[in-house]
C-alpha cells in the first residue's frame with residue numbers, strides 16, 4: 001500500500017498559492033514553528049529557509065478546509081439557523097458610531113471599530129491589538145501592526161483596500177507572551193484563517209487561541225496593491241500615495257481624497273483587473289466567524305452596522321456602550337438596515353466556494 005502523501009508547504013503552494021486561491025490571510029505564516037514562511041509584496045507567502053516538513057501550514061490554511069459548522073458550534077454554541085443563512089450567527093444587530101469626535105474624524109466610517117477596540121484594550125479585556133498599519137513609500141499597503149496602547153492603535157485607523165497577511169501579526173504578538181489575549185481586526189478571510197488556526201486538529205492551534213476578540217470588517221473584494229495603488233494610481237495617474245488621506249468605496253465608486261479635495265473618483269467596475277484573484281472564490285461578506293462584524297452597508301452615513309455574534313463580543317460591545325464610548329440604535333430601526341446586508345451577502349454567495357466541507361474531516 002502506498003504511504004499517505006505528506007501535506008506540507010510544497011503541497012500548499014501547489015494547491016492554494018499557485019492556484020489563485022490564496023487570499024494572503026497570513027495564517028500559514030503564523031502557523032510555521034520554524035518561521036520560514038514570509039509575506040511578499042505580491043500578496044502571497046513564500047519560503048525562505050529550511051522546511052521541517054511538519055505540515056502545520058497546510059493544515060492551518062482556511063482554503064484547504066473550513067469546517068464552518070464545527071467552528072460555529074465552538075464559538076457560539078450552535079450553528080446558524082435558517083434566517084441566518086446569509087449573515088452567520090447573530091446575537092444582536094445595531095447601527096453604531098463612536099462618541100469621540102476625534103476618532104470619528106480620523107476613522108473610515110463611524111470609528112466604531114477603533115472605539116470598541118480601544119475600549120477593550122484600555123479596560124484590560126485584551127492585552128494588545130493586531131490591526132492594519134501603513135507607512136513608508138508604499139503608503140496604503142496594509143501591514144500587521146501590534147498596538148499595546150490606544151495611541152498606537154489610533155495610528156492604524158481607516159481602510160486599506162488590499163490584503164496584508166494580518167494573521168501573521170497574531171504570531172508576532174504571541175511570541176514571548178504566552179498568555180496574551182489579542183484583539184484582531186481582519187477581513188472575512190483573515191478571520192476565517194484565525195479560526196482555522198485555533199481549531200484545526202492538525203494545525204497550529206496554540207497560536208490561534210491567542211485571538212480573544214476577532215472583529216471582522218465587511219468585504220466585497222480587495223485589490224492587488226502593486227497593480228492598483230503603485231502602478232495605476234501613483235504612476236499612471238500621477239497621484240502620490242502620500243498625498244491621499246482617504247481611500248473609500250461607496251455607492252460603487254472608488255474615491256481618493258485629501259481633505260475636501262477629490263483626487264480620483266471612478267466606477268468600481270473599472271478596478272476589476274486589479275481585484276485579488278482569490279476573491280472570486282470568497283463567499284463571506286460579513287465576516288461570519290467573528291465575535292463582532294462591522295461595515296458601512298446597512299447604516300446611514302457616518303454610522304456603521306455592527307453584528308454582535310459571540311458571548312464575548314456581546315460583553316465587549318455592552319461594556320463600550322455602558323461606558324458611553326459608542327452610541328447605538330437597533331439595526332431594525334434604521335434604513336436600509338439588515339435587508340441590504342443580506343442582499344449583498346446573497347450576491348457574494350453566488351461565487352464558487354473553495355471548500356465544501358462543513359464538518360472537520362480530520
Ligand SMILES: Cc1cc2nc3c(=O)[nH]c(=O)nc-3n(C[C@H](O)[C@H](O)[C@H](O)COP(=O)(O)OP(=O)(O)OC[C@H]3O[C@@H](n4cnc5c(N)ncnc54)[C@H](O)[C@@H]3O)c2cc1C
Nearest residue numbers: 108109110111112113114131132158160219220295296297
Ligand atoms: C478591503 C476592504 C473592503 C471593504 N469592503 C466593504 C464593503 O464592501 N462594504 C462595507 O460596508 N464595508 C467594507 N469595508 C469596511 C469599511 O471600509 C470600514 O472598515 C468599516 O465600515 C469600519 O469602519 P470604522 O469607521 O469603524 O473603521 P475604523 O475605526 O477606521 O477601523 C478600521 C479598522 O480596520 C483595519 N483595517 C483597515 N484595512 C484593513 C485591511 N486591509 N485588512 C485588515 N484590517 C484592516 C484598521 O487597521 C482598523 O483597525 C471594507 C474594508 C476593507 C479594508
Ligand code: SF4
Nearest residue numbers: 022023025026028061
Ligand atoms: S493560509 Fe492564507 S496566506 Fe497561507 S496559503 Fe492559505 S490562504 Fe494563502
Ligand code: SF4
Nearest residue numbers: 032051052054055057
Ligand atoms: S509550517 Fe512546517 S511544513 Fe509549513 S513551511 Fe513551516 S516547517 Fe514547512
Ligand code: SF4
Nearest residue numbers: 023189219222279282
Ligand atoms: S473578498 Fe474575501 S478573499 Fe477577498 S479580501 Fe475580501 S474577504 Fe478576503
